[in-house]
Amino acid sequence: MREEILSCLSREYPWRELLTYEPSVGxxxxxxxxxxxxxxxxxxxxxxxxxxTGHGRRGRSFSSPQGMGVxxxxxxxxxxxxxxxxxxxxxxxxxxxxxxxxxxGFRPGIKWTNDLVYGRRKLGGILTELILNxxxxxxxxxxxxxxxxxxxxxxxxxxxxxMAGSLTMITGSPISRGLLAASMLDCLYRMNTILxxxxxxxxxxxxxxxxxxxxxxxxxxxxxxxxxLALDIDPSGALMVRLPDGQVEAVNSGxxxxxxxxxxx
Numbered sequence: 001m002r003e004e005i006l007s008c009l010s011r012e013y014p015w016r017e018l019l020t021y022e023p024s025v026g027x028x029x030x031x032x033x034x035x036x037x038x039x040x041x042x043x044x045x046x047x048x049x050x051x052x053t054g055h056g057r058r059g060r061s062f063s064s065p066q067g068m069g070v071x072x073x074x075x076x077x078x079x080x081x082x083x084x085x086x087x088x089x090x091x092x093x094x095x096x097x098x099x100x101x102x103x104x105g106f107r108p109g110i111k112w113t114n115d116l117v118y119g120r121r122k123l124g125g126i127l128t129e130l131i132l133n134x135x136x137x138x139x140x141x142x143x144x145x146x147x148x149x150x151x152x153x154x155x156x157x158x159x160x161x162x163m164a165g166s167l168t169m170i171t172g173s174p175i176s177r178g179l180l181a182a183s184m185l186d187c188l189y190r191m192n193t194i195l196x197x198x199x200x201x202x203x204x205x206x207x208x209x210x211x212x213x214x215x216x217x218x219x220x221x222x223x224x225x226x227x228x229l230a231l232d233i234d235p236s237g238a239l240m241v242r243l244p245d246g247q248v249e250a251v252n253s254g255x256x257x258x259x260x261x262x263x264x265x
Contacts, residue, residue, distance in 0.1 A: 004178030005047065010186050015043030019185070024050040024066070028073035029127055029144035035075065036131055036140040042077035043189075047181050054146060068151050068166070069124075070181045073144040074188050080138055080196060082130065086236035087199050089114050089128045089253070090206040092143055095191040096126065097209050099183040100147070104167045104175055109211035112230070112239050113253040116147065117211060121165030123148055145184060149175045199235065207233050212258065217241065220257040230258070 002021035009016060018041065025031055025048045035044055048071045051064035064071050078085060093110040100116065100123070101107040108118045114126040124147035131140035148166035156164045167175040194202070207213060212230045219226045219241065228241035231248065238250040239258060251258065 001047065001049065001178060001181075004176075005181045005185070008176075008179045008182030010182075013186055013189055015045065015185075015189070018043045019045045019047070021047045022049070024048060024052065026053040027051055027144075028054075028071050029129060029142050032073040032075050032142045032144075033129065033131070036142065040075055042075060044075040045072065045185060047072045051146070064146055065151070065155065067177075068155065069146055069148045070177050070184065071146045072181055072184055073142055074185070076141045076143065076192055076195075078138050078141060078196065082132070082136065082138055084196055085130065085138055085141065087203055087206075088141060088143075088195070088237075089126055090233065090237045091191050091195055091202045092126050092128060092145070092188070094202060094205045094209055095187040096124070096145055096147070096184065099180065099187040100167065102187070103180040103183040104171055106170060107209075110206065110209045112210055112212040112233070112258055113237065118165065118170050120163075121169070122163055123165050123167065123170075143188060147180065147184075149177050149180060203233055203235065203237070206237075212239065212260075215260060218259045219251060220259060 002019060005019065006016055028046045028048050028051060031046055050066040051071050054064035054071060093114065096116055097107055108116045108123055111117045115122050116124040124145060127144040129142045130138050133139045150168045151166040153161055210233065215230050217228060217230050219228060226243065228243045230239055231242055232240040234240055234250055238252050240248055241251050242248050
């Protein structure tokens, strides 16, 4: 698989020698965090054929069956303040829409803040994690993405079949996991070149891809559930929601889950 991915990477991709493929790991993000603490350089990437303990936000599990998806993590070394990276997950989301469009021929949307979706089905998820030094500077960020490639509906656990999907289910055709992984890496590299300098451009693209905007949503914080209308994305990547009393609130993904009023999206 590593050679297949390398053969599909663009000539401009600078981190070829830093790519590793493993048939199975616990979590690609967890492995990358260990390597980051051991001074691994920017561009270190891991692609796995299977994750036994794949996870997303808030420790939720991410189904990662053998040979059916791309499970990828990449290490960046931005050396900047946290405030300069508040839009990181948004940037990764639009980059992954680019990657899927390039590899599979259609453009998915993004359910705020970090799920790739199409036709009301989740195709993949994103988990970004920051590593700070003692001065609070971001010395590393781990970008983890899992995208379902070849599953049919029966391949998903019964509890996921109403909401999960794969690239093959959308296109009706086989999907090259090597090509998809290469497209993901290429798009992440290009994203990294403009990540700090082009925040507003990135957020403008994210708003176009975000299917949550304009939708009635549920805001879930613990046992509390409130309803509102998703209006916009603010400069930090927070979701601007108008509540029934007319008040507009900026919702942070670390504090509140957003669900559609009539289903997953």
